[in-house]
Amino acid sequence: MTSVLKAFAIGCVLAPSLVSVHADAADTDLIKRGEYLAKAGDCAACHTVAPGKPFTGGLKMITPMGAIYSTNITPDPDVGIGRYSEEDFRRAMREGVARDGRNLYPAMPYPSYAKVNDDDMRALYAYFMKGVASVKQPNRESDIKWPLNMRWPLKFWNMVFLDKGAYQNKPEHDVAWNRGAYLIQGLGHCGSCHTPRGVAFQEKALDESGRAYLSGGPVDNWFASNLTGDHNAGLGRWSDADIGQFLKTGANQHASAFGSMTSVINNSTQSMTDADVGAIARYLKSLPAQGGAGGPAYSYDPKATRVSLARPANNAGSRVYTTYCMHCHGVDGRGFAPMLAPLADNPNVLEKTPLSLINVTLNGTEDIVLGGVPAPYPMPKYAPVLNDQQIADVLTFIRAGWNNGAPAVDAAEVAKLRKATHAAR
The missing domain is CATH 1.10.760.10 (Cytochrome c-like domain)
Structure with missing residues (x-):
């Protein structure tokens, strides 16, 4: 056999394995990216309860109708999301509809996740299916009594309050601003806590076009802080570096984290890249003053x-x-x-x-x-x-x-x- 034929034969033998290696590397990269995105979205805050195993659910959340509990989102096929196709996963994330057709309560921030793009959804799906350990921990039923526990009215809630469609870059702003807007409005779902809610438990605004957006609001017996440019109660006196330091460490010269923000620091923002934290700061500093207590700007006098x-x-x-x-x-x-x-x-x-x-x-x-x-x-x-x-x-x-x-x-x-x-x- 000539050297050319030998090379061809060897190539035929090795080609499938080389394809497999490249596929495995691509799969690993996708899972790793999905892990980063899951941290950016702070999925652990609601779906991991110490000392339980990661993403097995069970966090108690108080609603006006009674307590609900977060669910198991490990790839277990019986009590988790192991039977979810990628399409099922996207539908649950963006529309709040489980694989079996049940509507999810909007405590799951799917109005924010609706803005997450297809590439990031694909990476998140890869991570939760292949990068998370499967755990057979049953889900806990809500404490909401009949008839308030019926979920079909949520279909009408979605018709009124759910804006579908991934985030679209705004050409009048630069790359960093758009990245910050995407992270805050989408995966970061900051508005879920920091935007006041209406009588139907809907966020009063989903982006900077609404005056109430990120102006602060009560949640779980805390007041989620005003993130607009208000001089006294907001971020008006914070620099980009102040915001970055707070997100990375939970404290700066102005304030320290408390309540559910502690979990955000522990499970999410401290792990984000400097570029993403900087983009978040860039977006927040662009928001005009809203909410707050009004009155003159604070002046220290001891x-x-x-x-x-x-x-x-x-x-x-x-x-x-x-x-x-x-x-x-x-x-x-x-x-x-x-x-x-x-x-x-x-x-x-x-x-x-x-x-x-x-x-x-x-x-x-x-x-x-x-x-x-x-x-x-x-x-x-x-x-x-x-x-x-x-x-x-x-x-x-x-x-x-x-x-x-x-x-x-x-x-x-x-x-x-x-x-x-x-x-x-």
Whole structure:
């Protein structure tokens, strides 16, 4: 056999294996990309509950009709999504319809995922089918009673409130702005928490064309912060670098993460590329001021507060602050950022609703975990230590202190939230 024929014969033998190697490499790359996108979408926040295995569901979510529980999205064929075709997967993600035709509750942010493009959907499907371990953990039925648990009305909800179609780049903006808009409006589903909802539980806006978009709203007994350019309660005083630092570490010179944002930092944004974090910052900084408490721009003034702290016997809130708060947050209210959050000039303190301040004082914060290492100095819980009036007094003092100028807190508000957060456990 001539050398040419030998080479041809060897090529015929090796060609299938070479194709297989290339296919496996492409498959691996697709799965890896899908893993990154799943982190960008923070899928673990709802579908992984410690100490359970990844993506097995079970997270309790409170709705006006009762509690629902996130589902198993591992590739188990019986209780997970193992029997889903790619088309089934896309339909569930974009339209909120399960493989068996059941409508999903809009706690699943499919109005946001509707904007995810086909290439990213394909990568996500590859990851959840081939990159996630299959676990046979049964799903838990919702606590919603009949007839409110009937799902067919959601078909009409979708007809009214679901905008179909993947995100389309806006040519008047650059690549970074469009990438940030795509991530925030789509996979990041930031509007699910940070946009107020209407009477039908719909987000009042799905992008920057609506005035309410990302202007903040109540969710799970917290107030998801205003992400628009509002000077006091929003991101008006934050630089792009401030936003990037917060997304990567959960804290910056202005504020620290709390509530469900802790999970976002732990499971999602700290793992995102600098380019994507920068794009998110670019988009957010383009949003005009909306929501907020109004009034003049904040100006730091510690004089009156220092006098009050020097004579705590004259003020109930000052007494609580000097006993329990001052050693971390300081006489000047500036804390030791980013390790310990400032209270002066903090957007969450300046927000007109005290919901998050009450909750974090009652229940503290979960650990921010960066690279597997818990950050020091989490906020402790004071529900067992302080009564409703004491918490109202100290928060009123903080919201008035250092020229914050935010409204007082009533003990009845504290009592209501204490009861609600205790019942949610």
